[in-house]
Amino acid sequence: MSALSPRLASELAQSAYVFVKPGTGLLNTQGFGTRYTQQFFSFENKVMGKTGGYFINKETGFSAMGIGKGKHEGDAIITIRGTHLPSLADWGTNLQLALHTADNNQPVHGGFQRAFSSLKPQFQQFLNQWQTNNSTGTVHCVGHSLGGALATLTADWISSRYTKNVNLYTFGAPRVGQLGFALKNTTKVPNNYRCTHGADLVPKVPLWPFFHSPYKGFEYRLDRSQGLSMEAHGMSPLEGGNPGYLVSANCEDWSSLQRKSNEYLQPVRLKYENRNQASYSDYWSERLSAALITLLRETGYYAAVAVQATISAGATFYDLVARTLETIAKTATKAADQVKGLLGHMLAFAGSAVTLVADLTYHTIRAIFNKMLKRLYAGVREALKWVHKQ
Amino acid sequence: MLSMFKKAVDVEVFPAVSGSIVLHGKPMAGLKLRRGYLYLNVTEEGVWDETVTDDKGQFSFSDIVIQSKHPTHAFSTNIIQQVIQIYDDNYPEYKEVYLWSTNSTGIKQNSFFIERLSQLHCDLSDDVIYHQIIDEQYKGAIRFEIDSICRWPSLEALEAEKREKYGEL
Structure with a gap:
């Protein structure tokens, strides 16, 4: 064949x-x-x-x-x-x-x-x-x-x-x-x-x-x-x-x-001070996913979140991830730094003028997720429209 | 929903056409031709116009530009079928004779089509053949396919060179 x-x-x-x-x-x-x-x-x-x-x-x-x-x-x-x-x-x-x-x-x-x-x-x-x-x-x-x-x-x-x-x-x-x-x-x-x-x-x-x-x-x-x-x-x-x-x-x-x-299969840990290196690109879209997975794995939440994902995706899924990150940030300083690093990079990816992460509450985390998703999917929508026109 | 309010854009469905028809070298006067286009997913059927050759066997059609909102829609395709054929009840034997039969992609006409349609010369003693045009800009990936009884000897010589370079498909 x-x-x-x-x-x-x-x-x-x-x-x-x-x-x-x-x-x-x-x-x-x-x-x-x-x-x-x-x-x-x-x-x-x-x-x-x-x-x-x-x-x-x-x-x-x-x-x-x-x-x-x-x-x-x-x-x-x-x-x-x-x-x-x-x-x-x-x-x-x-x-x-x-x-x-x-x-x-x-x-x-x-x-x-x-x-x-x-x-x-x-x-x-x-x-x-x-x-x-x-x-x-x-x-x-x-x-x-x-x-x-x-x-x-x-x-x-x-x-x-x-x-x-x-x-x-x-x-x-x-x-x-x-x-x-x-x-x-x-x-x-x-x-x-x-x-x-x-x-x-x-x-x-x-x-x-x-x-x-x-x-x-x-x-x-x-x-x-x-x-x-x-x-x-x-x-x-x-x-x-x-x-x-x-x-x-x-x-x-x-x-x-x-x-x-x-x-991206290897662990990725993102430092908050390097957040402005992130840009709207293939490379960073993959690294942000990898960093989130690394964080969830290292703090023992990966399996629970992944299982939950199979029954609830979309908005409810990101609620869950945001709540989980809030919990993670509360448990240890090192983990909190990593959460902050990830969020700062997400803001830079989303093209936000200000990439300061004010706090690590659910509301802030959820809002940052929204910004990132919005940027990514706005691009996708445009790409799909672009498929067949000049 | 917003697309409802989008402005229509220009779509070049046919360049200007000019050419001549002979039979064994003699002009065919008073021969009726028709030209048609079908804009995929936009026009349900072909849109036609007609013309007649003059004493020298010459004919022409003006270019067609239409306004459409179609290109502004997501997932819209802009493929336009273009046809020019002999359409004369007095000559049923030439019913299947195509001077032009191809797909045009995009909302602008390419230079290869514009060039050929401006010199659409044919002898009815010839056969309809398949012409392939390679757009060198894309290294042989983009090839236009035209069925036509017309011949463009100098342009075809260039195409033969390109096929040598990029391979026959």
């Missing part, structure tokens, strides 16, 4: 944005995808028992399903575009809210799971037909942005229900679930080509306790961009993306791309 090349995967992800309802297009050639993708996958195949091919075009998402040829003979492709997810109307702290149970029984973001569920019946129809045709190849799941989140849930489900030969390719996808999901997903979908740009905001959210899969694995870091920017999330430079995943993934071989280890 062979993986899609980076170029093929990115062109298929982009093609999901260029879909025209069969029969309504004007062009001379009506096939789904580009001349290049059409060499490997066809989507209008009558062999699949459905004239017009398998396309889903819903409020919650779009997907094109096709079958492989040539080098990918026997394979199936599912390319997904996330569209308007109602629960994401506010990508603010609400994004952390509303957990649902995924098909692998682990907590994931509710909006993603609902969107996936609405697409699932048609995936089922397609995959049943694919299996009936005695196809024993690989199922490739591809998506950009929210489509990447949906592709992750799809690949996970396929691995349980259909075949272990399932590959996942995502570009600028957010975190889908919490630790339990990430762990299971890592085992079930080992061939996970997770592509990011350094400055792409969307893969930075939702924050801890959401994790990327592969857990403790690596991602393909397709550029060296710094800071956090809207343009870094785009697929195509023609739509304002910089560099655009189509451009940065323009190669035939995964081994020629740079790999970066997934999450």
